[in-house]
Amino acid sequence: DAGVTQSPTHLIKTRGQQVTLRCSPISGHKSVSWYQQVLGQGPQFIFQYYEKEERGRGNFPDRFSARQFPNYSSELNVNALLLGDSALYLCASTLGLSSYNEQFFGPGTRLTVL
């Protein structure tokens, strides 16, 4: 079975632009979470979606938004990009909503903002 997939792999944007990142969870997983990982740091929680509804939001500005589609895939949107948004964006899928579920991470999207 395929694992979590993310696209694109790498992305270069300039300040002020907007970006959309995509994630497809493992088949049968209904929950998707997004994380931002800055170099040398641990993943920082951005959003969790379950059954197409937002179930958790981290301490990120409103420039960050996300949604989940009926097939459980998800998109993360970031508007008005800042240099500090440069990071690895990870998507993780879990079977359900419980925090006791193992998180399966995708390979990530490396975003560089110039």
Place this chain on the structure above:
Amino acid sequence: GQQVMQIPQYQHVQEGEDFTTYCNSSTTLSNIQWYKQRPGGHPVFLIQLVKSGEVKKQKRLTFQFGEAKKNSSLHITATQTTDVGTYFCAGVSGYSTLTFGKGTMLLVSP
């Protein structure tokens, strides 16, 4: 908010030496998970601890959850070059989501 701290930030050992990383939370945790991230890779789940004082082993890796459920450790016996990577603990407290520590980067020299 919940904070999870890990020490050391970095450790360089010779192959065959032991390695330990420690994780401390500012709040009592309901559960803690450990992940490994190889250089250039993504975090991969290793284990979850739920019970106070719990100890779990995976071959050369030993995981412990403190009695107060506020700290945890990962010990690797006789490290190998394949153990290279960054080890993260991630904890959940109350209704919060998973909070990751900053990780401990392990480098193993042959």
